[in-house]
Amino acid sequence: MRPASGPSRDHGKLMTLDSSGNMDVRSRKDVGLLFEPGDVVVANTAATLPASLQGLHVQSGQDIEIRLAGWVEAYDVTRFKAVAFGAGDYRVPTEHRLSPPTMRPGDRLRLGPLRATVQAVLDHSRLLELRFQGDRKEILAGLARHGRPIQYAYVPKPLELWDVWTHLAAEPIAFESPSAGFALSWDTLSRWQKRGIAFATLSHAAGISSTGDPDLDQRLPLDEPYEIPPRTAAAINKARLQGNRVIAIGTTVVRALEAATCSGCVVRSGLGVARNLIGASTNLCTVDAIVTGVHEHGESHYELLRAFADTSVLESMNQRAAAEDFQAHEFGDSMLIERQARAKRSQAV
């Protein structure tokens, strides 16, 4: 499928799959007409950090790019999990990027105005834990000045923060955009409000989605901190109790809500860390439907969709999407996938 080559001002397309397997294609601006009174739509308010940092590996004198990829401790900006790349930038596809020099604990990095030390090499030679010098204010100022949004070669124009923040973006904790949120506008939210559809949010620190290295990509998604406000948990639990649906805007919302669901299928509010992997064998406890981008076989997001529908259904959606010229990736078109008659299947097992 063709990747969307940048942020777009038009509405894009939306493919829908209802719980009985019926497929439809419409304009994404119609998303405000979907769902039923009493349903609750849940979105992620994470804003995206400028997590790509060009700089120098002091010990070798070589240029590098560091992509901040995850939190070591929730929202402590002095420590990050990060992926190292050799010299170059997003214009070279990640799988063709030069390797970084060998990194060892104690190595120093100069990243524009920022100074960092390799604290540890994690379970892959390019996956590092970094410690940044300075306090929160200095580090955020350095990121604001020097960091660029993480981007991939299929988007030729350099991205700005305003391209990667969704309308809901509130706190800068994500390393890549919770991009399903690009499907939402304030106009859509007001349509839902008028139709009695509840809207609630959580924050989930979406990590890096791809590195170009198959070994490294297997370790994704990394652990991701999230926070569910009490009102959001209450809205979801109420909807479920009344037999209404919970619709997640994006994979991050699914991951957070399923991680926060405890026994009896009740969502708990508060801070947590999502360590769960969602796939074909997951019995979704809380989420009934997902709005997401177009994902293809082999991506971790595709694995997550298998919790909603079988591969054969997902493949026929993708065939239809290709025929309708859907665009993939974070600035592309959208899909709404309702969980397929799951209960029957799990009873059968």
Add this chain to the structure above:
Amino acid sequence: MKQHRTDLRKHLPTPTLSGLRVAVTGGTSGLGLALVRQLREGGAQVALVARTEEAVERVALETGALGLVGDVGRKEDIYPLALQLTGQLGGLDVLINNASSLGPTPLLPLADTDCEDLELALAVNLVGPFRLTKALFGALTASAREGRCAVVVNVSSDAAVNAYPHWGAYGASKAGLLHLTSVWNEEAKSLGVQFLSIDPGDMDTPLHAAAIPDADTSQLKRPEDAASEVLQAVLQALSPQEPEERFQSSLLGEPS
């Protein structure tokens, strides 16, 4: 005024500045500086934004506010400011768009005003507040959804409504801001974000001195007095609303 509300909310906590997360643009002189000082005295978490690094550091050091250097009239500064503001304060409850540009000084008739000076007044007084508010709208609405309420104050002027000769660039930009505030308030009500336009009156500030160098400053309002009026209005906006004024709770997913 609005005294009749007192009974309705006597069982509810009176809002205070303590713990509020507030951003003030143009926070190093005049009304902005007085606002930063009073907010800090009231226990608010404050971020101030201004263009001059030395002034920002001086006020940050004096008040304990977070100082951010940036120019709201520059598009490129807006998101880096939004990133640092929300990253440092952990969200935002109140945004005070106070930074203003007079346009050409000494003040000139419109026919003598360079287009660039009009553009600058619009950039700082109208487009800047629009951009910054838009970048922070996610944070403000998140605060409202969490039940904290959210307020945007746009500092206005009587030049927004009266046709004062020589105040054309400034007046046109403030008139635009006034209308922007009204429309945004209508649109954002249901999201729990209130927009206030406040005309602080003629104050003894550097901006006034630049506009009218020979003014009798003893006749001018003290910025400290104007600041406390602005903060009273903010607290009033934050106080619990009468039931019919409450935004629809279904949007918030409030437990019923």
